[in-house]
Amino acid sequence: MDLDRIRETLEDAGFTQYEAEVYLALVRNGKLSATGIAEATDVPKSRVYDVLRTLEGRDLIELYQQDRLRGRALDPGSLVERLRGRAASFEASAGDLSELWEEPDLGEQEVTLVTRLETVVDRAKRAIRDAENEVQIAATIEQFDRLRPVLREAFARDVFVKLTITPAEYGGVPDVGDREFDGVVSEASRSDLPGPFLVIVDRSRICFTPQPGTAHNFGIVANNVPLADVFHWYFQTSLWEAWDLVYTTRNAEPPITYVDIRQCVVDVAPLLHEDATIEVTATGIDPETGDARTVSGTVVDLYYTGSSAGNHYPTLPEVSGKVTMFVDDGEEVVSIGGWYAHVEDLELRRLTVQSVSESG
CATH class of the missing domain: 2.30.30.690 (SH3 type barrels.)
Incomplete structure (x- = not known):
């Protein structure tokens, strides 16, 4: 057992050095007098009494008289749970910090490269939530399903949603029907060829990853008008116009x-x-x-x-x-x-x- 590591963990959890040493001494030995604690640790005897009362005030130990003042550790269950909670929080914060490093908030006209598809999809969700007029998407059915809730919200706000469904692999033609699109998209087409994941929002925000299986492991998230115009025309000519329309809410006659x-x-x-x-x-x-x-x-x-x-x-x-x-x-x-x-x-x-x- 690595006592030094436990001591450092307790200090990270808010214990002072002396509090950690006294508490560990009591947990290991069950009960000790103030003199015994001083002998078992590097804590000066003159400080032991103050530390004991602090730990008692936090319901970690109890003090009692038996020829002299003694301390006894209480069941550490609540402290263990707190440490586990902090560990989970640290783990989550570490992930969040890594993600923040990888995907900083985009300023005006900013372009950022990322390495995880998850990051690109998450940024696409954020962008769609802010959409005001138009969203263009090329995605597999699985990716479309992940975006469906925010697309439904956008459609309800009268945002025009144009979707191309692409197969996940060659030879796998997507099987989709009207029920997949009702209340979610304005128009949809179906591609016979695998393609990239692409979301363009209001001709200014872009979320893009290359076609799966190309060995290019990167993504682009951007708030960049000129770049969005390039991707818009790529979408129109390669991912939309070339494929048959399978769903539309557009009227055949005016309006x-x-x-x-x-x-x-x-x-x-x-x-x-x-x-x-x-x-x-x-x-x-x-x-x-x-x-x-x-x-x-x-x-x-x-x-x-x-x-x-x-x-x-x-x-x-x-x-x-x-x-x-x-x-x-x-x-x-x-x-x-x-x-x-x-x-x-x-x-x-x-x-x-x-x-x-x-x-x-």
């Missing part, structure tokens, strides 16, 4: 709501080319003032790559550059851009196509 102006333009451009009257309501941010703004009116023009060349049926990659929608609200024509718009009148967050009327 139809979009959180991405580019997807809206892909759907609206052919209609506008055919001279349809398209009524929309757009909400977003005024780039000059930072204030929320809502615009309602008729779509009168679109600008995107290829529009000047008469490409009226663009695909999503063909509107990946600058894109602007022009809406006549009855008093002026308002220009609407996507996230991070600078020259347009409105930086879009949501757009609802209220009605589409064919010409003639």
Whole structure:
């Protein structure tokens, strides 16, 4: 038995050096006089009496007279339980400290590398809890199930949740049905290929780990707008657009709501080319003032790559550059851009196509 280790543990638990020595002497011997304690320890006899009374006050020993003052240790059960509790607390704190080191709070525009998938998933949960407009996710069914509670909360807050389910391994096509998604996601697609774990929140926060089995054991958690834009387009082109839609809450007929102006333009451009009257309501941010703004009116023009060349049926990659929608609200024509718009009148967050009327 390592008495020195026990003594150090007691001191870590709040005992003074003398208190630890006297207490251990009594536990080992059962009962001792003050003189016997002084002889069995390095505690001066003049201090033994004070230490004994302190330990008695903490219900660790009892004092009694038998020709002289003696002390006897009480059942240490309560102290043992307290030490075990402190040990558990130390263990938990050690884990928390390690995690804090690995995943510091992200400041503005910060990017952090981590080594554990658990850390990335936990950060994804936090980010989703703070989501205000949009969440994009690529995940296995197991990962999706872990995020389901916070996604359900986000969906209830009217956050648009777009999900791609990926298989955990090659050849394992995910088996999912509508019940998996009701009240949790806005749209879902199903991939035939394993992919990374990726969560993008409000086009600014990123949680990412590479595809399982690639031998790349790292993750990225970030609050970084330019990087989020890169991951957004990776998600759109590689993890979303390439796969069949298996679930949607989007209406087939107006009103139809979009959180991405580019997807809206892909759907609206052919209609506008055919001279349809398209009524929309757009909400977003005024780039000059930072204030929320809502615009309602008729779509009168679109600008995107290829529009000047008469490409009226663009695909999503063909509107990946600058894109602007022009809406006549009855008093002026308002220009609407996507996230991070600078020259347009409105930086879009949501757009609802209220009605589409064919010409003639």
